[in-house]
Amino acid sequence: RFRHRLAMLRRLMAGHSPFCRPVRLPRSLDLARKGRMMPLRLLSGKIPGTGWIHDESKESYIQRSIEKFRQQLHSPDHVLLSATRARSEFGLTRKELNKITPARRREDIDGEGLVEEQYWLPDIVAMARISSSEDMMIERYRHYLESGRQDGMRRSKIYGFNQMQQGQSTTWFGHLWYSRKDNEIQGADVVRIAIKQNIAICLTKLVVAFYTGSAAVFADAMHSVADVINTMYRYVGINLATRDPDYRHPYGYERLRYVFTDRSCLILLGVGGLFPLYHGIGALYEVSEITYPAVMGGLFFTVGVLETPALIRSYYALRKKAKRMDISLLSYLRSGNDMINITTFAECFLGVIAAGAGVVSSLMVGITGDATYDSIASIFIASTVVTGSGLILTKNAKALVGETLPVSTVEKLVFMLEEDDVINSVHDVKTEVLGVDTVRFKAEIEFNAEAITRKIKNLHQVPGPESAKLLQDVNGISSEIAVEDWLMRNNAMYQTALSSELQRVETRVRAYLREANFKNFYVDLELW
Known part of the structure; x- marks a missing residue:
């Protein structure tokens, strides 16, 4: 950390932003020699190498995003952020993230063995305030927006772009x-x-x-x-x-x-x-x-x-x-x-x-x-x-x-899903065989909200220890702000649990299709 702050001080003395990084500029810009330290925000208009998909100007988008970021610093919502976003947007290190308890570990359902840890935004903001001031966090976030890394993260959400960026061939041969x-x-x-x-x-x-x-x-x-x-x-x-x-x-x-x-x-x-x-x-x-x-x-x-x-x-x-x-x-x-x-x-x-x-x-x-x-x-x-x-x-x-799976196979799959404790019913089931070992499954799931709530709060026996603890938490609310915070926190917890249940159901569907001798699955589950 001392070396990091020393580097920031040297950049300030050189007249540059403390959060900028060396960038290699195209020769056509004729701005400086190759590898010179230069703040990216000095470049006007479109940043080279980053596409811009918004109709509004880059600067207005950055200002609007910074205002939202400042609001989250003062009153963070109960939402989950990945470790990558926590490091990029808030500047947290891996050691600092290890001090925060992950809210969820989202496993890759495609069998890659990847695990993505997610953290609550209030915990991330609290940890970031320990090592950085609000102005430093806003300046760091501004540099993150100007660097174009957000565009890369946006593209990575589109299926297949990671494969293309890794140099894997997409040609006919x-x-x-x-x-x-x-x-x-x-x-x-x-x-x-x-x-x-x-x-x-x-x-x-x-x-x-x-x-x-x-x-x-x-x-x-x-x-x-x-x-x-x-x-x-x-x-x-x-x-x-x-x-x-x-x-x-x-x-x-x-x-x-x-x-x-x-x-x-x-x-x-x-x-x-x-x-x-x-x-x-x-x-x-x-x-x-x-x-x-x-x-x-x-x-x-x-x-x-x-x-x-x-x-x-x-x-x-x-x-x-x-x-x-x-x-x-x-x-x-x-x-x-x-x-x-x-x-x-x-x-x-x-x-x-x-x-x-x-x-x-x-x-x-x-x-x-x-x-x-x-x-x-x-x-x-x-x-x-x-x-x-x-x-x-x-x-x-x-x-x-395109033909559907055999009716008997689809009926067994629907029966298996509706037997699940947290699923009330299944609607609009569509299947399509895309190849010898490839199938697509789409369905709308109606979840049982009470079953998910009992699962979150462990309210399988009422009255019981968990219900007594819940009653104590409710009785401890003494102000409108506390009521709002309690409501938002529980709703965020329910939304996270619903997402986890949706992922669990998708894993069950994939396992069933794998037993039906399919190797590649495209499962699309929607809320009814």
């Missing part, structure tokens, strides 16, 4: 080195397997189609071409969808999964469905001779074998998710939201069906020598792709618009 903390990309392993096998299958089919002239092989080859394009495209979409939320997209990028799935299905519909269907119908009217039907049959059999690993992998992935939701696999295919795995499973399943149809057509062509069976198989393969693509597009459109 930032996911390559900065992604979610769990680094788990759901569905990526299935897509990687599908990419490898589809490339090998596609090249083989194209060679055999050119060698044999089979319309069925050509239709299946176009299906494989579409599969290769789709799987690569979806793999890019999966990686982009795992980016962390930022200030431009506070609810994350999970819906990119649906966007990329939708576009890949259009590719599958056109390249793997409509074009082979047109080619198969044309081959039906212009039947050509099929050479080496045995080679064609062997190809389809091999393709069916190669399609099996990705089919099994996606099957078990979907079965695992269906088991977690306590529903059947068929029900999950109808109502599930993991469109990447569902689309991969559908493509592999259609590939196996196409391989089976190709084997049957090869046998019929080899037995009868009639190439019409090959054209019929081509039309059948293309038709299954068109039908499957249409169903996936319809389901994906619903997921892209």
